[in-house]
Amino acid sequence: MDAFQQHMIDSYRAVRLGEAPPPLPGRYDLAVIRDLRDRRRFDAVIAGRPARRRWRTALRGLLHRPRRSGPPPGPSGA
DSSP states (O other): HHHHHHHHHHHHHHHHOOOOOOOOOTHHHHHHHHHHHHHHHHHHHHHHSOOOHHHHHHHHHHHHHHOOOOOOOOOOOO
């Protein structure tokens, strides 16, 4: 059973019991993601780290690391 089918069953049950129907599946996904992001920023501030660092900046730092000088490593065991 997928989320939509479960929602239909829950909606039917709510109508029969005179309760409010549940929210649609995925209705609050963006709010949950924002809350997680805010919590991570809060934890960073409490730990004394910078609260904001864009994903693009972090990815650029990983992809464009300075290369080591010297000859490339040769095959091992040769």
